[in-house]
Amino acid sequence: MGGLGLSLVAIAVAGIKYQLFAAPAEEPISGEFANHPMVEATFMSLLIAIVGLGALAFAVLVNRVRSTGTPGAWGRVTGWLWGVSGALFLLFGAMNFFTHIGLIVNTM
Template sequence: MVVYNELVAITTGAGLLGFAWFLADLIRGRRIESEGWAGFFGVTGILLLTLGLHTTVTWPFGGKGFEYANIAFGQPAAGFGALLLFAAVYLWRHRALFAGDAEEASARALSALRPVSVFVGALGLAMGVLAIAFVRFQLGAAPPEEPISGRFGHLPLLEALFLGGLWGVVAVGAVLFATAQLTNRPQLLRWAIRAWVVGGVVFLLFGAMNFYTHIGMYYNIAHGTMHKW
């Protein structure tokens, strides 16, 4: 089975943290280094869109009831990647704007994000439903061969609550962002930022840990060992 959700997870975490930072600078009217941010959103966007689309259309996660991962991991990654690429293109094309008055540039950027917030809200709704599905069907339990996570595989509800909570936090941020933009309630943007910071940190740490646990899982399978840590 081909597994690359480690890179998807850490890129998602970095993307969430980066966009939260960028959005915080926008609402405070701080000067934006548009070329640097365009590069950041371009790199994370290309990775997530490419890997998300590949997961969505080829279903590399297969067998033993694990097919749901193609939906839960691939499709949100593709959508988020496309949004990050939009931000990259906008920032690169409007370099002159961001080189001028910081408050004007921030106001125009927030205005430009308003139509996009419809899709952000739609992705948030999807992430919320996925969070419910994780818990309702107790999905995400690690196999016993996987170090660390596999020690809790006999408690499927535990990892289901973790994954459902993680997807749910990101969903809350997306819905708050869309609501703030579409109802002209900018005070909600600060709560969206907080949600995405929490989700970004957890995604980043979870993805980094999976580099270790997934290598350990394959090692255990290949060598008939059962390393738990």
């Protein structure tokens, strides 16, 4: 899990550095920020970074539970990181159903 966390953090850094995840102008909602690619790049990169930090925290959590039998603060940290990122991914994913259909309709 730690390796996955490091990979996700690296993807997040690349997303900021290379302005990944930008939507085309024809896409509803997200396309409003087409002239500002750092807006969506920052949002998606932070979201991916939060999941990656949760994976790193989970690796520490598993090690702690294995050694002491209690989760300690790592259980709460992991839960918050994955809970927040999960809720944001759920909302962003729901929005993407609309925006991707709009992109198809607007480019037909």
